[in-house]
Structures are given as structure tokens and as C-alpha cells.
Amino acid sequence: MITVNRIVYAVFETPDLEAQIEHYTKIMGLTLVARDGDSAYLSASADHHTVVLRKGTEARCDTLGFQLPPGTDLGDYARQIESHGLTTKRQSDPQPSISEALVFSDDKGTNIEAFVSAEPANIGFQPQGIVPNKLGHVAYNCTDVQSTVKFYCEVLGFKVSDWMGDFFAFLRCGPDHHTINLVQGQKTKMHHIAFELRDWTHIRDACDWLAQDRIPLVWGPVRHGIGHNISTYHRNADGQIIELFCELDRVNEALDCYDPRPYHQEFPQKSGKVWEDIQLGANMWGTPPPEGFLD
Ligand SMILES: [Fe+2]
CATH class of the missing domain: 3.10.180.10 (2,3-Dihydroxybiphenyl 1,2-Dioxygenase, domain 1)
Structure with a gap:
């Protein structure tokens, strides 16, 4: 069985994008590494992003990103997930730093993006704010x-x-x-x-x-x-x-x-x-x- 290896990021909708960016940067000490339109990508240290904020109508967690073990074939993984009666989709460039992912939903409606590799942020630990690992x-x-x-x-x-x-x-x-x-x-x-x-x-x-x-x-x-x-x-x-x-x-x-x-x-x-x-x-x-x- 192919199992996810670790959690990498969480994607949030927010009605107040600027206030949430301020909390995650000034208070939490994450770094705003990319911004496109109404989406912001914030990194804790090594991963390209740890938190994604998207402008939306309500505050909610929409998607979790999980990394699969190195060398995992996404086709094999898709067959494993689909064997449980689920629908999956291969998606190119689902997030900055990730070229390909398998996307599906868990049983309570949270989107899962499973990927094998991602480009790191390489920003290291910032000097101000909480700055988690x-x-x-x-x-x-x-x-x-x-x-x-x-x-x-x-x-x-x-x-x-x-x-x-x-x-x-x-x-x-x-x-x-x-x-x-x-x-x-x-x-x-x-x-x-x-x-x-x-x-x-x-x-x-x-x-x-x-x-x-x-x-x-x-x-x-x-x-x-x-x-x-x-x-x-x-x-x-x-x-x-x-x-x-x-x-x-x-x-x-x-x-x-x-x-x-x-x-x-x-x-x-x-x-x-x-x-x-x-x-x-x-x-x-x-x-x-x-x-x-x-x-
Ligand atoms: Fe907890």
C-alpha cells in the first residue's frame, strides 16, 4: 500500500485576505513567497508553502497537501485510491512548486492534493515572528x-x-x-x-x-x-x-x-x-x- 508520507500545506478560503496574510506573516512569522491575484503562498522555512490563503466568501480549510514517498508512481497511486470507489484527477501545476498531483476528496469533503516532489522555498528561518518549524x-x-x-x-x-x-x-x-x-x-x-x-x-x-x-x-x-x-x-x-x-x-x-x-x-x-x-x-x-x- 502506498501511504502519504507527511502533511505539507493547508489551503484556506478567507473573506479577509489581507488580515489573514498579516496574521500569518507578522504574528506567525511565515514568509509570503508568492502572490497571484487573490491567492497568497506562505512558507514556514523549507517547503515552498505551508499555508495558502485564497479570497473567498467564508473562512474555511479547503484543501490539504500531502507528500508521497519518493519514486511513487502517481498512476499506481490513482489506481489504489480509485479501488475504494473514489474519483481522482491528475492535475498539472496544482500549486506553485508542484508540477503534478493527484487530486481527490476525502469522505468529509476536504480536497486532498497528493504529490511526490516539490521545489523548496529555501528561505530558511526568518528573524521575526513566531516562525514555526x-x-x-x-x-x-x-x-x-x-x-x-x-x-x-x-x-x-x-x-x-x-x-x-x-x-x-x-x-x-x-x-x-x-x-x-x-x-x-x-x-x-x-x-x-x-x-x-x-x-x-x-x-x-x-x-x-x-x-x-x-x-x-x-x-x-x-x-x-x-x-x-x-x-x-x-x-x-x-x-x-x-x-x-x-x-x-x-x-x-x-x-x-x-x-x-x-x-x-x-x-x-x-x-x-x-x-x-x-x-x-x-x-x-x-x-x-x-x-x-x-x-
Ligand atoms: Fe492539535
């Missing part, structure tokens, strides 16, 4: 979480890293504990987009940077039990939640467990646990999410 994961509310988990695992080759009860799944496609999170909701929408920072002091500096612009945290700092990452959450110009995290568990795939850490609950901490203690899974440090956070 990379896009870490994207979380969604979905109306049938079991069905969407099945899709990501059976069609795209993701693995279940952990469950919170039977309503919140954390899925991986590489060494990071989660790349896609899916939580049962009343409607389908992106819940948050998460960027990896370097360490706890980077999170402190990011919070100080947000405070300079009077952007409040909506939750955190927390130490999640699930994934064990330290995280904060704030909102961007469109009101979407942005997570900043560090110290996310990394999996040893052969042993199906996470590299040991002193704050783990089990030794070894095995993959695929169902966390019934919701508070521990959500925040080992205690403070629960604000009312309605998961809606």
Missing part, C-alpha cells in the same frame, strides 16, 4: 468520526495513534504522533491548525509575541496526555484556532510505541491506546478546555 497537524470536527477514521486508515494508510473515548481520534502518517485529528461534531469543519515550535521556551516567546498584539490564548499552556505535547491555542484573523506545540510524541513504528519520556503514563507507552480518562488525555496539568472548545 513546520505544519504539524490539522484537526477537524466531522459528523461521522468512525467513517472518516476508516477512510484515512484504509484509503490513505494512516495509523491510529490514540483514541479519546470513542469520539476523538489521533492519526499519524509518519513519526509524529498525529498529523490528522478527527473529533465527532455536529457539523464538518476544521477545528484547528497546529504548528510545531522548537521547545518550551519557544512557546513562551510565542506567547509574549502574541501578547504584544493583545492576542489572547484561548486555552493553555497545557500538557496533553494524548501525544504528550505542550500546547497553546489562539485565534487568527478569521477566528480559526491555531495551536502551537512542542515535545509531541514520536513513534518507534517497529515496536509500535513512543520514545520514552518521564511524563508518560506507561513504560513503554504503546500506540493505539483508548484514553478513558478524558481530563488526563486532554491536559495532564489540569485546566480543562473552555466551554465549547471542541464544538
